[in-house]
Amino acid sequence: MTPLLTHVKRSLFLRLLLIFGVTIVLIFAIIYISLQQLNQINSNQIIEIPDYFVRNFETIIIDDIGTPPDLEVAALLAQDLEWTIRIEHPDMVWRSDNDYRLPVELAEYSRTLSSDAEIRTWNGEDIMVVERNGYRFYMHQRFLDNTDFNYVVLYFGLGIAAIVLFLNYFSISRLLSPVRLLKEGAERIQRGDLGYRVSTDRQDELGELTASVNHMADSLQSMLEAKRQLLLAISHELRTPITRAKLQLEFMDDEKNRDALLDDINEIDLLISDLLEAERLNNTHSVLVTEEVDLSAFIESVVDSFNSDSSEIRFTGLERDEEVVIDRLRIRLLITNLLNNGVRHGRGKPIDVKVSFANEQATIEVIDQGEGIAEEHLADITEPFYRADNSRQRNTGGFGLGLYLCKLIAEAHGGNIHIASEVDKGTHITVTIPREPPEFKTTN
Template sequence: MAGLLQTIRYSLFLRLLAIFSVTVLMFFIIISVSIQTVTRDSAAIETIPDFFARNVESIIEDIGTPPNLSNAMRLAAELDWSINIRNPIMRWSSDGDNRLNLDDTTFVRSLADDAEIRSSDSEDMIVVRRDGYDFYLYQRSLDENAANLAVLYIGLALAGFVLFVNYFMVNRLLDPVRMLRRGAERIRRGDLSYRVHNDRQDELGALTDSINHMADSLQSMLEAKRQLLLAISHELRTPLTKAKLRLEFMPDSIEKQKLREDIDEIDHLIGDLIEAERLNDEHTALSAEPVQLAEFVESVVDQYFSYEGGLEIVLPSEDREFVIDKLRIRLLLTNLLNNAIRHGRDKPLRVEVIFHEGSASLVVQDNGEGIGPEHIDQVCEPFYRADSSRQRNTGGFGLGLYLCRLIAQAHGGSLEIDSELGKGTRISIRLMQRPPQISAEDA
């Protein structure tokens, strides 16, 4: 028995099955008892018990003719019946008001020469006519109807209570599922350091442990990948520096120029990789300082006014001070503008600074080729490109937007992309007025 209880406590399916079974059983009992009670009371009202039919003579003799009304009242109270007595000059009722219409009855059967059972409104009564008096005897039903309703209400209340307990127990069982869903969502968004709290010793506890172990494995694999990539990037710097040095001793030629461009591109890629890994490190500090944000953005955008397609910059009427890492925000804007020029098809670009309460949006919009909806969610991933080719003239290596997102997140902000294929792309960077890590250090 102990083993069975342990199995039930561990198995979510068996516990839900037990709750469902108990709920069905309780409903069956409540409904059965209510129906039986109501049916029994209804049957008692609609038919005359044999005891009264057999003893109607003694009842009438106790009342007497002429009737002793005190005896009639006492018998009505003892038998819990209504007694009505009538003759041409009197109408008396033990209950004050008649529940049944005594003037409209239907014959059912005879009990004696002067006694019969008649029916009114589908309910039987005993009628005795003796010595000029008519005696009407029938069961009281005030209490029966009220009792029937009470039984139904109590049954409904019990059913509601059972449902409430059932809801509470199932909701409590499913609380860990909701916690797991929230944890899985945070891990899916990239928060691999998050672990779902677990103090259960059942199937959900085992599932929670599996999810936490999965997050451990993912974090370990990604960290190993980061370290390998960072190590390779650093190691490439030495031969790249040697290649640059040797390049300077080569005579000028078209081949030398192409080689220099290739080396610069590799150098830029390595720089982006190292910067991305630094930003991925939660211990990396920003070199933040207060600046007038709109003025700073304008100083960066000024370098691109030679763009042939035309460049428009929209700034707020009043500037605000933001605490930012100038070098990294400059890198962010440079990447966004280079992307916009590369894919803008020589059409106008628009840069806008929008201030909000405690934050700002930096918006770069082009009217170029746009990004397909199937690529929107992936373009900020490292090395992902909507165009799978790796040619210089089609857009580099797919690190630009990834780096922009990391810089925005390091400043407590976010990167959002709104694009329509063939019509252009709008990228909005949300920056906090003071990055969270700076605020924490001040506190």
């Protein structure tokens, strides 16, 4: 293979340029040939009548017609020659057809052919005039209606052009087929299928791009696996000393200090759990352990199992069963965090939990009548470690990770969370999730 052909084979852009160039040349060639053919069809077959034809005309045709003319013979000759013959005499005017396109009387003299024959022209077309024994004979090419044939030529040209364009489309589609494969591969990787690789045998720019995407997937898979291992190591290394500390606290005699230290250690343990869970959910490759659940009954069970001595929790569910695909543990965590917030800031007033379903969307509402949140804090209240009172003491509400986790859980299910609140009137939190989560990497 020559270096030029090798370069063309390995360059997508040169092949595209070649395809477009060949297509343009073929289209122009088809147009030119079609126009030339139409011009040839529509042009006069005899523009100038040669002298030898006139001599034959005089010696054979005129003699065959005779003077006085035999009109039947004249009609047969006109039909065979595909010419128009007109015969004039003071006593008669006869023509072989109804072709009046050439006004023979107005035609201009061109040249003399013999003593009784001359050529006249009209718009570039010759008319032969012969006078013999008082009869004048006019003869010119008959007008042939080639309209139907013109359409055939036109349609044939258009058909060839359509075939060329189809072949052009087919060639470009085949050249760009790896783009579709790359799109499908990128979507599968985005959904969490990190083991998927795009296969191709191309050696051009798209082949190089495919190799780069596969290499990126390798790197991403390695990075996320390292991150997973790091989270497991952190979880183990942090919880092991916490467990030992809890065990040692059991042997302390001072009950007051022991309980205070135990509360601090439990809070650290909870903080570690929340941080790890937030890190797991805070990427598009989070794993949801999903299953079909009767959402209303499930949330009612979570509400019933929630212990609160300070606030009454009222539940309003669906009258019918609605199956929704969710991760039970994550949704339980979401509901529990929202209830904890409601109890913590609800001033002991009732908390309403409502479940509804419409347009393939499930809606969970948690409504309290407590302190409320100032409007300037609503936009940031779901950010990690954000708290409206800038405090992280236990008695004022923890570390600011609860609503952040709720947002991540809702988004992992393909939904969202909306918070509306007024100071001293309460907070209304709405979580919306689809009947089925998007195509994340899930396990059942």
